[in-house]
Amino acid sequence: MDTRDIIDIYQLLNMYGHAVDSPDQSLFPLVFTEDAVFDGRPCGAEIYEGRAAIAAWFALGKPPHPPAHHVTNPVVREEGGEVRVRSKYLFIDPRNGTGATGDYNDVVVRTPDGWRIKHRIVTPRYPTWFPKAGVAEVGNPTDAAAQ
Numbered sequence: 001m002d003t004r005d006i007i008d009i010y011q012l013l014n015m016y017g018h019a020v021d022s023p024d025q026s027l028f029p030l031v032f033t034e035d036a037v038f039d040g041r042p043c044g045a046e047i048y049e050g051r052a053a054i055a056a057w058f059a060l061g062k063p064p065h066p067p068a069h070h071v072t073n074p075v076v077r078e079e080g081g082e083v084r085v086r087s088k089y090l091f092i093d094p095r096n097g098t099g100a101t102g103d104y105n106d107v108v109v110r111t112p113d114g115w116r117i118k119h120r121i122v123t124p125r126y127p128t129w130f131p132k133a134g135v136a137e138v139g140n141p142t143d144a145a146a147q
Contacts (some may be wrong), residue, residue: 001083005115009108011113013087017069020058028055033109033116042104042123066091069130083108083111083115089122101125 012031019027028051032038038048040059048054058065069133074087085106093100109118 001076001078005083005110008115009076010074011082012108012117013071013074013085013104013106016117017071020065021068023061025055025059028058030114031117033111033118036117039117039121040120040130042121045122063094067094068092083110099101 001139015027016031032051032054035049035053036051036054039046040046040057041086043070045057048057068091070090071085072088072090074085076083076085078084083146085108086114087104088098090101092098100124105121106117107119108115139145
């Protein structure tokens, strides 16, 4: 990877918030591979397999999703033949106006159309915010050393 790749991956992460917060689904192909996996189990959601399933889940609107997703502090690295990105998220709880935060652990791939998210695990820092989650043991197993 070179500096251009890292900038493009940062742009990808920033596009994610715009894609999932937009009422139309036109930006999802700019963010996820066709066969992407979105693992929301640590937040009490499900595993969504395929870009269409991920888009359909976000199409449920607000609620159940927060009004805006913000991605911060991305770190890009090559590990085991994959490009991994660890970043943080922040959003406002629409029920009471408090903040919620956690981690995104991604595998990104270079496609003919640019970098895309192939696999994402969402892990809350304060799992009690997510009523179904209870605990946040599920995470990126390859990221254990980084925590």
